[in-house]
Amino acid sequence: MSLLVANIPWPGPEGDPCPAIRARLQLPAGAALHFELVKRSVDGRRRPPQWLANYRVELEASALEQQVLRAPPHGVRAYNHRDHQRFDREDQPADRGAAPARWPAGLRPIVVGAGPAGLFAALRLGEAGAPAVLLERGGPVEERHHAVRKFWRHAELDLDTNVVFGEGGAGAFSDGKIYTRRRDGELGWIFRRLVDFGADPEILEEGWAHLGTDRIRAILPRLRARLIELGVEVRFHAAVAGLLVEGGRCVGLLLTGGEELRGAPVIMATGHSARDVWAAMLAAGAAAEQRPIHIGARVEHPQQIIDQARYGTARGELPPASYRLTSHPRALRGEAPPRAAHTFCMCPGGTVVGATNEPGRVVVNGMSYSKRQAWWANSAVIVEVRPEDYPGPDPLAGARYQDAIEQRAFAAGGGAFRAPAQRVVDLLAGKTSAELPRTSYTLGVTPADLREVLPPPLIAGLLAAIRHFDRQIPGFAGEEGVLIAPETRTTAPLRFARGEDLESPTLPGLMPVGEGAGYAGGIVSAALDGDRAARSIIERASALAARDRAPTA
Template identity: 40%
Template sequence: MSALLASHSLVMEIIMIVITGIRTGISQGAEAATEKAIAELGVKQNCVKNSYIIKASVDARRRTNISMVYSVGLELTCNEEDAVKAANKPTVTLRSSLQTPLKLGTQKLNSRPVIVGFGPAGMFAGLLLAQNGYQPIILERGSDVDARVKAVEGFWNAAKLDTSTNVQFGEGGAGTFSDGKLTTRINDSHCDYVLRQFVRFGAPHEILYKAKPHVGTDLLRGIVKAIRQEIISLGGDIRFCSKLDNFNISEGRLRSIASGDETLRAQVLVLAVGHSARDTFELLLKKQLAMAVKPFSVGVRIEHLQSDIDQGLFGEFAGHPALGKGEYQLSHRRGDRAVYTFCMCPGGTVVPSASEQNSVVVNGMSEYARDQVNANSALVVSVDSRDFGENPLDAINFQRKLEHAAFVAGGSNYKAPAQTVGDFLKGRTGLNLGKVHPSYSIGTKAANMLDLFPQQITDMMRLGLLVFDSKIKGFAAHDAVLTGVETRTSSPVRILRNEHGESISAEGLYPCGEGAGYAGGIMSAAVDGLRIAESIMQKYAPLG
């Protein structure tokens, strides 16, 4: 994380004691956790200078005895190292925040670095570069977030698709229209920087310690706008409705790029294009950049009543304010294929997410309050080259084929094919609605998912429903609704890069984030953007 402090002239060291595994009742709150942590450490209250909740999570494994589990940070007026030794417990450790600023490179840039894409990867790469004097130019094919919201609502309300500005393309990337989850499985110190920047630009402070932080699509819109304004104030240039149309490589290195009628000299190009930039992938293949197919997943969105999910997870404690809305993440593997839930949106909606004409794509979205009646998540099955071939275009065409089949099955008017779980398990076309009603705004049409997907996928979906029903009662309820198709879970390709983050085919070209095949979700994409920015900063000097 050292590079993340490069824009600060003063590096301060904070030493704290971290006490993990502090367990309280769900009604006791953070104050009780802090008191227990002090008792666990074995010091007097007046020795504590500062205290923090570092992490808070819900343990609902025993639905009759749900508890909160905390990690607490303490700063003392006395010697912290002595206190840790005296406690002599594995749950009590010493943590220092001392970091060394990155040593910036000396090679001169003959042009401003260019970033393609203003989703999480491009945004955080641009932010860090701007904070350190590199004045990036950022190209985003979609519009700014305010115009983007209007375009998206035009599609959702009237089925008028803008192929340049939609759920996939525009300021903030695909994550802007999501639940705004800030969870990740990567263990990287850059995550702390990302979370703190989110708070700095308007996210609630609780994301710094909640085990499953989220900000919701409504708050994300203001946050991405604030980050954009910061980049501009530091000398960056953000150009909306501007797409990478071409680039020139000579003698193994990047020389220039073209966007519309403009040609820009470019020594550094960050490709943070997102997982739906299919025309850009085609351009890269035409230019013979090294790429490979990668596994991804396809399936449907499944909807239940949020109250039923809460009951299935929390039992008699469902609705307790300390627990919030119930969330789940489920998976099952048979052989070398997996079925799992992805991007669960409590109190959310299933949203139309196509970016190409004559296709239907679904995704999930929640606002910060998560106050809609339904819960939804992707129910998806892993696919790989066995299913579509070894060429990156084959993987893209596999997605397109499913999306067009969904368009036709929905009536060729952007309505989505839908089916109740009961009908799906019985193998018959049907949308016999009970208490769960589909939230897809353009409308749905009764279909049979068996007609849309290859059998190996529907077999795994069926298996997943039955297995997951044993974990959350009612998951496979006959009136739960399946809406298709979910195909944009991650990029179908990887743009190959070396240990410095550069394309193995061209010096100066940096594949980055989810679209390049190196991330999955807001947090990991933002972290990859930071790593690429650091790599550029280590090589090149800031602009004069």
């Protein structure tokens, strides 16, 4: 039996939490206990704000255990053997996937896309001994770093190696938020591998962990080296242009240079910006349906406004404060209520970045470095978009809706990827800002009325949300808040159908995976989905290997 003892003041890396744990458990001073830090986080609601930690505790004497279990104090939870596994740091059998002793000939998986979904799918396959191929349309992260810098500084866009395309996928130039409280099963495997490749071990404990763009850049080459060591063929500048279909099955791919690459199953993990791949998958026979999304703008404030609102004081040694807000406006005078909205991908101490992969479009997003030291805080404020808003019933209509907004934003920004921007107070007052404060968006901002960029229902949802958020974060709607638009690529506006084995029911051999397929909404969920697809292939390989070994009559 283990005990989870929650919300103990964290004494710092060198400090001893035992006195506080004993006090919580009402144990005598000196009672022996073994403990492990499970998670720590800042409680910004306390005044002053405080670091709190959760510990897993084992008591040495069972009499003490019985005493605690008879009347568990508040904030203490007992775990039975099954729950125990939540805290295991070692791989569990289910984690590893039952890999066949010898990979069956004829099963050659191809993974498309080196984002989190594709990378973790390739890693799982490589660890199982699969002769997998990983195709990536962009360059390796070192090259990508230069291409992105060129874009952010000089507005020179590379269509295949940019903020969303290239090794690491859309998450490579991000805040690298990997917020999840769980570390069990496959999640544990993903987190441990991240640490193996250079992530700070704190991510194994911190519920609100983030990697930071600089750390991600260091992790990716090590992950690539491991893939190559495992025998995975990693190919950069290898863009998929079409699918090879024979007898109603996907049997391989056509690359942009004209090369035909045979192999299956194909794990298609090309993210939410590869609209050309969606068209190719649909043309080949994969079924998909429309899906609701959220669209809005990035709001940027000086970080100190957020610290003051959250901590009630300057932050001192505490991490830059963050927020997560939602708005569900009520109907007024019998009218339909403005649409629901929420903040998304908040980047404390971060910057707003240009994140398009296409010419003539402006798309913004947010990122930060591991130390989160920028002067600003930003977050997307996004409003629900429904399939009935889309200009047609087909699966690509949502992408056309996004694209129209991105093109209007390009025009309103005045070209060269300058983004249209408006002070929050001016959006509320219904006027274009006369001038704008300095922002972190390096490509430049142009004063504009966001009503020219975002459709009316989104503006109404944005206005209601901002008024509501200002009550929770004083200054949110103040003079210094700026909206930079548009944030359109929050997720995919369509979802590809798939069966239990994660293959397309209308195009077997194709596995639509990750955010672009409509099954993930962030780095961790994409990595998990890629891993699921790989484990499904490994299961099949094991069954094939067992069949080949079985004696024939």
